[in-house]
Each structure stands twice: as C-alpha cells, then as structure tokens.
Amino acid sequence: MSESEYDLQQLPQSEPVAANPEYRERRRLAAALRRIIDRLVRVEAPQQKLTQWADQAEQWADDVASHPRRQQQPLLMRLWTGKGSQQDALDMGDHDIMTGLSAAMAPPLELWLDGDVVRGRATLGPAWQGPPGRVHGGVVALMLDILMAKCQDLVHGLGMTGTLNIRYQAGTPLRKEVLMEARIQRIEGRKMFVEGRFFVDGEQTVLAEGIWISMQEPYRWRDGHGPQ
Numbered sequence: 469m470s471e472s473e474y475d476l477q478q479l480p481q482s483e484p485v486a487a488n489p490e491y492r493e494r495r496r497l498a499a500a501l502r503r504i505i506d507r508l509v510r511v512e513a514p515q516q517k518l519t520q521w522a523d524q525a526e527q528w529a530d531d532v533a534s535h536p537r538r539q540q541q542p543l544l545m546r547l548w549t550g551k552g553s554q555q556d557a558l559d560m561g562d563h564d565i566m567t568g569l570s571a572a573m574a575p576p577l578e579l580w581l582d583g584d585v586v587r588g589r590a591t592l593g594p595a596w597q598g599p600p601g602r603v604h605g606g607v608v609a610l611m612l613d614i615l616m617a618k619c620q621d622l623v624h625g626l627g628m629t630g631t632l633n634i635r636y637q638a639g640t641p642l643r644k645e646v647l648m649e650a651r652i653q654r655i656e657g658r659k660m661f662v663e664g665r666f667f668v669d670g671e672q673t674v675l676a677e678g679i680w681i682s683m684q685e686p687y688r689w690r691d692g693h694g695p696q
C-alpha cells in the first residue's frame with residue numbers, strides 16, 4: 469500500500485500501522501496515562517499529594533480541552549474510498565477502544581493473524597475489575613467483540629456485531645496474560661458466524677459465539693483464506 473492509498477477494507481486491522489513522529493508522541497502519552505490509571509486505583513498517598521495531583525490534572529485537562537478535536541468524518545470518507553493516508557490509517561487504528569496504542573483507555577489488547585485464526589493477548593489491571601481479582605464480565609464482552617470482529621480481516625465485507633452470546637466458564641483473572649483466539653465458523657451471505665475463546669494458564673475461561681452482519685456486500689473469504 470502506498471503512502472496515499474489506505475483503504476478501510478484493506479487496512480492491516482490486526483496489526484498497528486507504523487507510527488510517524490506525531491503518533492510516537494501520542495502513543496507515549498497514552499502509555500503514561502495508562503500507568504496513571506492503573507496506579508491510581510487505591511493508591512496509598514498522603515492527602516496533600518492527592519490535592520497536588522488533582523490540581524495538576526485539572527490544569528492539564530483545561531489545557532488539552534483548549535485545543536480543537538480533529539474531525540473523523542473526512543478521514544473516514546477518504547479511507548472508505550481507498551484514498552486514505554498513513555495519517556488517516558493511524559488515526560483510525562490508534563484510537564480503537566481496546567487495541568489503540570494512542571487510546572489511553574485501551575489495555576491495549578494486541579491482535580494478530582495466524583493463518584485463518586485471529587489471536588490476541590492482553591493483561592488487565594485493577595481498573596478493569598468486576599468480581600474481586602477478576603476482569604469485569606462486560607469488559608470481557610468488549611474484548612471478545614473486538615477480537616471476533618477482526619475475523620473481518622480474513623474476508624471481503626465489513627459490518628457490525630448483530631449477536632454476541634457469551635458463556636463465562638471461569639473467572640478471567642486480573643494481572644495475568646489472557647490469550648485469545650477467534651475463528652470464522654461459516655459464512656452465509658451477509659452473515660459471518662464467529663467463535664471466540666479466552667485462555668489463562670492453559671485453562672479456557674470464556675466461550676463465545678457471534679454473528680456479524682455485513683453492511684453491503686455478502687461476506688466472502690479473501691484469497692489465501694478459508695476452506696481451500
């Protein structure tokens with residue numbers, strides 16, 4: 469793909485686009501904020517210190533808010549019509565809610581393709597807690613949705629989650645590496661049926677089945693993928 473020809477359907481969605489100087493700084497900023505979010509949970513610090521941090525954070529928030537937000541619609545249109553730049557591709561991928569390296573909220577979840585399987589890994593801290601010591605079930609659903617949607621990297625067609633069924637088989641612990649995998653079970657016209665699983669220490673903790681609905685064209689496997 470050349471510098472000026474990024475296409476929404478052909479973005480290497482499973483792997484981050486290489487950062488340019490601007491995005492190196494955005495990623496550094498997000499990484500620092502992630503550490504703060506993680507460490508703030510029940511941090512033991514004198515009240516004076518909390519006051520100092522709150523004052524600094526308020527000042528910083530005001531400074532950030534004084535800058536405009538870049539519009540998303542024009543870059544989406546460029547990517548949709550295959551005319552996106554590297555900057556557009558970075559802007560889309562780096563702000564993904566779970567995988568975005570420039571998204572301070574993102575754990576980040578790392579995804580990659582292994583043949584016809586989407587694999588992932590993430591380690592979540594206490595900010596993501598549901599039951600004590602475990603990842604919140606709603607967060608598990610979010611991680612699954614992002615993981616399983618990436619099966620669209622294997623096909624032509626792009627759409628949204630229609631249905632997601634989850635069986636929580638065991639708690640998914642915090643502070644431990646969670647390994648994930650997703651596979652396309654079958655394609656039926658505009659419907660893509662996907663299965664997702666989480667594993668911790670070799671034990672399966674989650675099993676999910678979902679249906680994605682393509683917005684326009686029927687789903688079909690990309691060359692080199694699917695039943696040969």
Ligand SMILES: CCCCCCCCCC(=O)SCCNC(=O)CCNC(=O)[C@H](O)C(C)(C)COP(=O)(O)OP(=O)(O)OC[C@H]1O[C@@H](n2cnc3c(N)ncnc32)[C@H](O)[C@@H]1OP(=O)(O)O
Binds near residue numbers: 617
């Ligand atoms: C699009 C850009 C890509 C980037 C997206 C990033 C998204 C990140 C992940 C998300 O957060 S997705 C957000 C959560 N999902 C939604 O908000 C979806 C809300 N639902 C809808 O917008 C519509 O219901 C939907 C687009 C899913 C389907 O509407 P359509 O009018 O296109 O479907 P239609 O009624 O024509 O049905 C087409 C086929 O899909 C089936 N179907 C429709 N809705 C379904 C559903 N919800 N679950 C399962 N199957 C469904 C339907 O039975 C039918 O099957 P058959 O062809 O066999 O008859």
